[in-house]
Amino acid sequence: MTKAELINEIALSTGLDKTTTSTVVEAFMAKVKKNVCNGENVYLRSFGSFITKTRKAKVARNISKDVSIAVPAHTIVAFKPAAEFSKQARKL
Numbered sequence: 001m002t003k004a005e006l007i008n009e010i011a012l013s014t015g016l017d018k019t020t021t022s023t024v025v026e027a028f029m030a031k032v033k034k035n036v037c038n039g040e041n042v043y044l045r046s047f048g049s050f051i052t053k054t055r056k057a058k059v060a061r062n063i064s065k066d067v068s069i070a071v072p073a074h075t076i077v078a079f080k081p082a083a084e085f086s087k088q089a090r091k092l
Contacts, residue, residue, distance in 0.1 A: 057072050059071070
């Protein structure tokens with residue numbers, strides 16, 4: 001599902017026009033992105049959490065060139081689905 005399809009589905013189910021729905025979806029995504037980029041986790045009950053994880057520094061290998069590469073410690077963004085979300089996904 002694309003963002004445009006999501007906006008269309010929400011607009012149909014709520015009775016709002018697509019412009020208003022698009023504004024709300026864009027604002028939601030901007031707030032989630034801003035908070036996660038500031039190091040804050042975003043918890044959406046019964047849906048899941050957008051969290052930041054810190055990866056340790058490590059040595060990786062480029063097997064095509066047979067070279068070792070040092071990968072520095074870095075932070076990544078992860079999504080952890082809620083238990084209820086995972087149960088429904090397993091039924092599919």
